[in-house]
Amino acid sequence: xxxxxxxxxxxxxxxxxxxxxxxxxxxxxxxxxxxxxxxxxxxxxxxxxxxxxxxxxxxxxxxxxxxxxxxxxxxxxxxxxxxxxxxxxxxxxxxxxxxxxxxxxxxxxxxx
Numbered sequence: 391x392x393x394x395x396x397x398x399x400x401x402x403x404x405x406x407x408x409x410x411x412x413x414x415x416x417x418x419x420x421x422x423x424x425x426x427x428x429x430x431x432x433x434x435x436x437x438x439x440x441x442x443x444x445x446x447x448x449x450x451x452x453x454x455x456x457x458x459x460x461x462x463x464x465x466x467x468x469x470x471x472x473x474x475x476x477x478x479x480x481x482x483x484x485x486x487x488x489x490x491x492x493x494x495x496x497x498x499x500x501x502x
Contacts, residue, residue, distance in 0.1 A: 395415065399418040465487070
């Protein structure tokens with residue numbers, strides 16, 4: 391039989407009804423096992439590093455959101471301490487803050 395070992399293995403793998411003379415040798419089976427293991431390890435590493443990158447991006451986004459909320463809280467506390475708010479002025483201040491938040495959201499690119 392003049393077929394190369396890899397060809398014999400591929401034929402045995404594809405043809406489930408292969409005869410004994412066409413079956414893959416133990417060396418070919420070990421090679422296939424190592425190749426399968428390497429592919430599995432590569433996909434696992436890819437998934438791991440992709441997950442780490444997404445975690446870093448999400449952490450940065452959360453940190454930016456927390457800083458924005460802290461800034462808004464400080465602005466309202468400063469305004470509240472500096473002047474006495476009526477219901478109308480509080481509603482106007484809330485509308486103004488909401489407009490600023492919408493502008494901030496429009497300026498930030500969407501990462502999804």
